[in-house]
Amino acid sequence: MSVKIINDKCKGCTKCLQECPFDAITMQEKLAVIGPKCTSCGKCVDVCPFKAIENITEEKKGAVDVTLYHDVWVFAEQRDGKLMNVSVELLGEGKKLAGEIGCKLCAILCGDNTNELVTELYEYGADKVYYANAPELKNYNTDAYTKVIYEAILKYKPEIVLLGATHIGRDLGPCLAVQCGTGLTADCTKLDIDPEDKKLMQTRPAFGGNLMATILCPAHRPQMSTVRPGVMEKPVKKPGAKGELIELKPVYKDGDIRQKVLEIVKGLTEQVSLTDAKIIVSGGAGLGGPDGFKVIKQLADRLGGVVGSSRAAVDAGWIDHSHQVGQTGTTVKPTVYFACGISGAIQHLAGMQNSGYIVAINKNENAPIFEVADYGIVGDLYKVIPALLEVLG
Numbered sequence: 001m002s003v004k005i006i007n008d009k010c011k012g013c014t015k016c017l018q019e020c021p022f023d024a025i026t027m028q029e030k031l032a033v034i035g036p037k038c039t040s041c042g043k044c045v046d047v048c049p050f051k052a053i054e055n056i057t058e059e060k061k062g063a064v065d066v067t068l069y070h071d072v073w074v075f076a077e078q079r080d081g082k083l084m085n086v087s088v089e090l091l092g093e094g095k096k097l098a099g100e101i102g103c104k105l106c107a108i109l110c111g112d113n114t115n116e117l118v119t120e121l122y123e124y125g126a127d128k129v130y131y132a133n134a135p136e137l138k139n140y141n142t143d144a145y146t147k148v149i150y151e152a153i154l155k156y157k158p159e160i161v162l163l164g165a166t167h168i169g170r171d172l173g174p175c176l177a178v179q180c181g182t183g184l185t186a187d188c189t190k191l192d193i194d195p196e197d198k199k200l201m202q203t204r205p206a207f208g209g210n211l212m213a214t215i216l217c218p219a220h221r222p223q224m225s226t227v228r229p230g231v232m233e234k235p236v237k238k239p240g241a242k243g244e245l246i247e248l249k250p251v252y253k254d255g256d257i258r259q260k261v262l263e264i265v266k267g268l269t270e271q272v273s274l275t276d277a278k279i280i281v282s283g284g285a286g287l288g289g290p291d292g293f294k295v296i297k298q299l300a301d302r303l304g305g306v307v308g309s310s311r312a313a314v315d316a317g318w319i320d321h322s323h324q325v326g327q328t329g330t331t332v333k334p335t336v337y338f339a340c341g342i343s344g345a346i347q348h349l350a351g352m353q354n355s356g357y358i359v360a361i362n363k364n365e366n367a368p369i370f371e372v373a374d375y376g377i378v379g380d381l382y383k384v385i386p387a388l389l390e391v392l393g
């Protein structure tokens, strides 16, 4: 619902302006005007003595017939012809949601000669693949991808569209949501289907992670979410699985694509792939300074792992943000996670507590990190890590 002033009826009495709890109404040329602070609470509708304010229902605002929308779609994000892990995770989650709704799981893939990925998508559980194969789609491009996926959404009407909360997903998701006139819940950590009405319940941290908010998109379609990498379980690959292929044939006119990718240069920081790492050795404020990361790197190198960090170390300028694990960093799920000189704040735990084994090294035996650790070593990391390195040889 939202509200609207009927200018012909407004007498400029200012009663609504005085009653609005959000200071959302101003007077302009003796007429009430509703501004962006309006929360649609509806109070002004009741207080206007001249019935000059009306509720606009969702139907009037262009809400859709939700019964026309079917199936769960996953955006199959590829880079250099390689499927991103988060898309595989979303296929696993999408299969579960589709099962609960009783519909099909579909993947939508954009690329240039990435045909072998279609088979991979079937093997990860897609019943159907919508495939746009064109030179313009080789690398991610906002306009090119938005156009073809938006047109497919209009034609095939999915009820749910899931994207990874990667840089690409975070760009594409909002563009599609605006085009479709629907909502988008960003950075979800949990997805469920309401058993009563089969709507998607999208849960994400809110207020600095202090509470979890579950968000619904009741009247518009598709229901759209981005999901953080590393949160959902990867499905088991079923070699030889088959599905239905629907080829999309994008046609681009002059002016449709406003961005041009000239060259892709991988930054040094991009080479830290925390999401895919099997072993992560992270350092925190307990390192005492940037040089502390030398010993962290020694251990990571020795174990074939990568270096992670807490936000405190990033904020201190000791290491780049791309290494940060946690709520405002990367969510990781390695086989082994070493937390060295990290206290275990809730925002850090949010990004690593699903790791296979957690090894904590901390000189404070009461540090909260020990509550989630499988192995805890109470001691000075500058003594413990060299001792570990010596044992490892």
Ligand code: FAD
Binding pocket: 208, 209, 283, 284, 285, 286, 287, 309, 310, 311, 312, 313, 324, 325, 326, 327, 328, 329, 330, 340, 341, 342, 343, 344, 345, 346, 347, 348, 351, 361, 362, 363, 364, 367, 379, 380, 381, 382
């Ligand atoms: P501290 O809490 O200062 O802990 C240092 C630890 O090192 C202590 O436990 C100490 O006992 C130990 N120690 C000291 N010296 C040694 C030694 N020589 N040997 C062994 N142990 C030693 N944090 C994140 O990590 N990731 C996030 O994504 C993140 N997002 C946030 C989002 C919001 C909205 C907010 C409000 C906070 C966020 N934080 C995040 C910050 C978080 O709340 C903590 O402040 C941060 O994780 C603390 O980092 P730390 O454990 O390295 O430092």
Ligand code: SF4
Binding pocket: 005, 009, 010, 011, 012, 013, 014, 015, 016, 017, 031, 032, 047, 048, 049, 050, 051, 052, 053
């Ligand atoms: Fe106009 Fe009604 Fe507001 Fe008075 S209360 S200013 S008549 S909209």
Ligand code: SF4
Binding pocket: 003, 019, 020, 021, 022, 023, 024, 025, 034, 037, 038, 039, 040, 041, 042, 043, 044, 045
């Ligand atoms: Fe103010 Fe509520 Fe009216 Fe919006 S609907 S203008 S917030 S009283």
